[in-house]
Amino acid sequence: MSATRLASSCAQLAAPDFDLALTLNSGQVFHWRAERGGFVGAIGERAVFVELRRNELQVTPADAAPLVRRYFALDHSLDEIRGSLPLNDTALARAATACAGLRIIRQPLWECTATFITSAMKQVAHIRQISEKLRARYGRTARVAGVEVGIYPAPEAIAALTEIDLRACGLGFRSAKLLATACRFAAGEINETALRGLDRARAEAMLRTLPGVGPKVANCVLLFALGHLEAFPIDVWIERVLRERYFRGRRRVTAARLRAFAQSNFGPYGGYAQQYLFHHARTRCRRDEQD
């Protein structure tokens, strides 16, 4: 509890080419909270406080440093990733520049899957709200740096609820899907080790057997939890960007055509390109509204 003890429980990680706030606010994760000059959140079961000072990431508690390093993907070479993208594409180049330091993080499988099931037809602000409510009502509460943090409820905890409980958290028609998928996880029907051993197409097929997981959510899980950096989730924003930027004036472009184009055009790190385009489109739109 003493100041010296708090200070000694902090560790430093080298974090060059990293924008913590941008990464946490880019719509890939929904529960981190700005606090005390940094951010508090949970990585699976562990509550963590992180603060970026120059090119160093301060981590509390200290023994969470390896976990934090892996979670924020500080091992990704953004130079290599950026170099692999088609930057002669001015729209992408501009988005990539605006998103310097953004990293595609490695989220725990269950909470990533569950969160994106709840994201269907919801705005980012409301996805955060749902995550908060589920954590507060049905998750364990942990404490770090003098702040309370809600841990995402385990599959078993969600599986024990009713659809009514989930609707009371604002999930609407997503309630039945989350409940059913939680039951699949709780019953041990999703073998994470096996899933991680599959190639992208097979992993996507397995994920899509889960209720509430279609092409978009499956690709979010592939990208944000399973490390398939070529995965390219297509939501309403990205679809708009693709149609306006790459299929100008062409009618009857099917969803399958858009997916095929994205895969062939953006390459092995297409997921980064997708995140750049997504975040850039959203923030530009907000600026437009303020003008």
Add this chain to the structure above:
DNA sequence: CTCCAGGGATGAT
């Protein structure tokens, strides 16, 4: 008030 949101499942062509 209206419009829309990091979609998915289903049933009809």
Add this chain to the structure above:
DNA sequence: ATCATCCATGGA
């Protein structure tokens, strides 16, 4: 295969 419709809820 592609498309239309419905599914709840809250922010803007």
